[in-house]
Amino acid sequence: MKPMTTLNEARFDPHCLNKYATLMAAGNGYLGIRATHEESYSQQNRGMYMAGLYHRAGERDVTELINLPDVVGMDLEIDGAIFSLLSGEILDWRRELSFSSGEVMRDVLWRAPNGRRYRITSRRFLSAAQKSLFAMRLSITPLHGAAQIKLTTGIDATQTNSGRQHLDEISLRVYDERYLQGVYRVQGSQIDVSIGCHCTVTHAVNRISAVNRKLLQHATAHVAQGETLCCEKICWIAGDPDHTHDGFEAQNLAALKTAADRGYEALLDESRQAMAPWWRQSRVELDCDDAQDQQALDFALYHLHAMTPAHDERASIAAKGLTGEGYKGHVFWDTEVFLLPFWPETARQLLRYRWHNLPGAQHKARRCGYQGALFPWESARTGEEETPEFAAINIRTGQRQRVASALAEHHLVADIAWAVMRYVDITGDEAFLQREGGELLYQTACFWISRTTEVDGHLEIHDVIGPDEYTEHVNNNAFTNYMALYNVANALKHGPAARLTADFKAKAADFIARLRLPQADSSHVVPQDDSFFSKPCIDLSRYQALAGKQTILQDYSRAEVNEMQILKQADVVMLFYLQPGLFTPDVQKASLAWYLPRTIHDSSLSKTIHGIVAARCNDPQTAYRFWREGSQIDLGDDPHSCDDGIHAAATGAIWLGVIEGFAGVSVEQGLCIAPRLPQGWRRLRFPLCYQGIRLTLELTPTHLTMTTSAPLTFRLYGQSVSFSGQGSWAYQDFI
């Protein structure tokens, strides 16, 4: 395997505290811990999150992913000076996340305001081997005479989600004068979280305090010039969202003790070994001119691993993974469309999350006057709708604006059905299709059948929001209608036998026969909805230049934007992505060209999708430009691009763009491959799992080489190929 890349923070910049806290965040699917510095900065938001651990703080608040008590913070006072990189001078600096091990390292040579120099180095990782284990090391070497050092660290439960507190302090204990344990209960529940830590500090005298939600160890040490004070902190963080704990505290204390006995290096080694096979089975390797492309892929896979709660099918992936509080840690359609394809084994479980939550979706459908299952636009642990009622304030009216997504962005229902079929097509998991998958298809289809309005003998779907959220409350959004059709057709085909009553079959057939399906116009452009073509168009270039920042809303109200041909993100183009065979290449090309100047890409879900569709339209250079821009949504220069968490979907899209765009992998009645590598990409190598078969693909600008764990038939540029073991094919023989 090619050497893994790293992510480096080139210099200390107070504007970038939260960007790098997100980019370098640790995660193992169970916990996510933001990569905040040990010392505090007022602009720096600390965060530790546990997958699926949500709570609503107050009557008027929204359920959110709980920000747990902090263990990262360490207050340092060296020779009387409070250590802060804002003060004094940074003489040398290195900060790096190793994607392969997940270890974050910082090495600073600091000159204090009083002129004395110190080397301060820290390392930390969240274990891939033991989900509850987080470990840190900090060392301080005075270079300019002996130093008096005070180090304070422990468990800080003053953490909140922007001032909202979710946890009651249940018990604070110190065992053997050195194991600190705090147990915190989610307010109004029986769910406890135990946070323990053990901290050894060489040279030090220790004191412990428990005041104002902080359980702290205060170490004081005298360190000679050139000697190194070492602090090793081992933390054990465990929760039980379903409350089954007996001996919860004792169990976690014992685990902490065992881990602390082993020490940082041994624990890191264990974690690294646990990660190695994952990387071998997942890595996408790239030889190309720009090293950033390989870095973007390593970054994406690192975070895909970090965000995925493989251990718990009652949890799913939040829009910001486990890296921040954006979107309150809620789950959107992003998971089904952008994240499922990556990892078939986990996809099943993420679909079971939806299946578990069918009651909530059925309840919402009833409440809104529909049948079947209307999944919530935003969901947390239960299937309840969690979308906040209000968003930003409208300074003209003085009032906060309502969020319409929960009321009308119903395409999510069909997206879930699409994800079921995608999963089944890729894995061949018939057992899932017969049970959870079939039920999901059936319930979602029932929703769509009940969602129609009859107009002139046709069935129409009125008052929806498509993927483009700048166009609200329209009729016959093409994306929605075609996806609904796909949904109902697949329910009819794969729904559970007991559900496919004559009545349902008749209704489904009628739906399929009479649903209004927007057709391309004479210019081969598919209309986004009934009214879109009739709206005026303005020059969007200045807003496109600041894509992602929604600057248009500074100049126009949402109502005004709604009445123009302005797309926040791929809509018809998203439909092309999800159902590539639905329209001719001509229609796809023409529509892509027509919608592009009308699309701002204010959503992170937009650019890479355009890239994939452009690649399929045989325009790999446009595809590469979009992919590259998409890969820089978080990694790019904007210091606040991801303050409140990574864009999980955009991270998944980095992988999707390469696999589905440039390698041209798709599953349409079998595995299809149609490589179109962008210029400068000399070699692309990645593993795939298809119908239980392990494949390795290696693409060059001219050849595809593939190994398979079992005999395989696939199509290359549309031509069927069968092989076993290894094969190699020149593209020119197939085009």
Added chain:
Amino acid sequence: MKPMTTLNEARFDPHCLNKYATLMAAGNGYLGIRATHEESYSQQNRGMYMAGLYHRAGERDVTELINLPDVVGMDLEIDGAIFSLLSGEILDWRRELSFSSGEVMRDVLWRAPNGRRYRITSRRFLSAAQKSLFAMRLSITPLHGAAQIKLTTGIDATQTNSGRQHLDEISLRVYDERYLQGVYRVQGSQIDVSIGCHCTVTHAVNRISAVNRKLLQHATAHVAQGETLCCEKICWIAGDPDHTHDGFEAQNLAALKTAADRGYEALLDESRQAMAPWWRQSRVELDCDDAQDQQALDFALYHLHAMTPAHDERASIAAKGLTGEGYKGHVFWDTEVFLLPFWPETARQLLRYRWHNLPGAQHKARRCGYQGALFPWESARTGEEETPEFAAINIRTGQRQRVASALAEHHLVADIAWAVMRYVDITGDEAFLQREGGELLYQTACFWISRTTEVDGHLEIHDVIGPDEYTEHVNNNAFTNYMALYNVANALKHGPAARLTADFKAKAADFIARLRLPQADSSHVVPQDDSFFSKPCIDLSRYQALAGKQTILQDYSRAEVNEMQILKQADVVMLFYLQPGLFTPDVQKASLAWYLPRTIHDSSLSKTIHGIVAARCNDPQTAYRFWREGSQIDLGDDPHSCDDGIHAAATGAIWLGVIEGFAGVSVEQGLCIAPRLPQGWRRLRFPLCYQGIRLTLELTPTHLTMTTSAPLTFRLYGQSVSFSGQGSWAYQDFI
């Protein structure tokens, strides 16, 4: 009047952020606002409190004074640099609190890390004329080329009490694109707080946002070299603890608009004019060698004004006033013993606070198996016991230690009775005595009568904690028994006629006759309790050198301390202070000398009381040493002396020490004066109010000069003197 002193922060020191935030805090009895810097520092605790506004955040939490949303914070970004005094260089610095106006001013010449220089000046005050009004001004002058300035400020409701949130966001509104208003509801109640602000920024373009509990105005400005950007922020903060609001939001918005129209300077002038008569009627003026003594007195009076909720008799004075969250904003005996004497008009109301809370005290008495009223050791708005169950963690056992005060520190009951009599003696308010006072005396007396244990024909009071909290669960604490006697005797004398049944009278007489009253031993020392003399004694000098920090608890457990002759604070000496006529001067001198080496003064209630008793024992130099040390409890060099709020009682004691100690004012069957000025004090001048008569006293080392608003008879060194208008007396004629 002599010119008023100021309080200056000599230099910017990150260790002292919270000390000066406390010392320079603004207060008007209704609101208290910590003097935090406009820009944020991670160690800096912002705080705004409303008298009497408490809440309990969680089941296992304690009721606490709510930390309200912040209005002080202003994030500044100048030419791309986040303004922080930790970075760059401070070329010039001045920060000052004017005691006379309450205005805090900071003037900084700052060189940014990029070398550019800026003058940044801020001023602010909380109005003495309009309790809800807080105003700020900030100006920035670029001295080194033009500057691009971003200023963000507004209402920040992410504030918590150490992570505990008490408020739900009810409504966020912007009126006329410039008046910001947030309404916050105390969780689980109907009590709302409205916070409004209006912020004008010269040169600026403004944007408003409402995200994550922050309602913010973002101003962006380009300022030429030498020009000054001015930001004027007017805030209106109103709450209604008793929820009587109709049109609450509209009313407060209207008040904000009116205030904003008038502008900073006019509002400051109005506030200054409102304060002027208060200072004229209250100021203690001093000519002496050390200017710090006058400053300590001005400081004390400034804070006595700031902390006293003169507008609301359902609120009292917290142990930290309105300056911080120490002791959770709870009310202790400090109020009755240290703060009441200062201000007779308000004393009545503070006693009515106890009278209103009699039901809670009666309930607690019943719950503990007693009769009458057992006031809670710590109270908030209701009369419920608010003492936290647990305090610091014991690292040997690993468990948090229980707080025993609520269970056994019962002397508070008699202290309240003492305060009733003190108030009546000073004011002659018979109406109060007949109603609230009499009832308080009666109910507290009933408690004591039920609190006894019969031993050998005597009545004893067992298992109490006296003022000295290092000696727990003792029998016949001298302070408690003598104060209980005083309590019952005065109830018998002044209780409401209807309450003084034959049964009560008999019981009270029996209590008085048979109560065990510890007597001085052959060395004239009064024993603190039954067992105190039998305990071993150790050398406490190293702990005394760090008085106030409770360092002894680092070497000994509380249980160990309890079994030695170790006093946290004045106990028998406190009894001498409260009842000076109870023991002969010989006993007082001998006891004072005996207890001194055994007293650490780990409580802020200790030193000044020793000073007053020493003064009465004719040792003005020892008295001065104690007074001086007491006056430096908050003002002294310790950078963390008052991080979580001023010591309100110690502040009151600065005044008490001068009036009762050095001027020797007391009320014992009439007004008594016995001056004993310390060396170096050339002139002491102060007003007093006695029985409705306005007095001005001026003391020199040799003479007393007094003016009176009505004919007055008083005793000077025990000799009766009558006069009217003005009189002057040489001490030598009376000694």
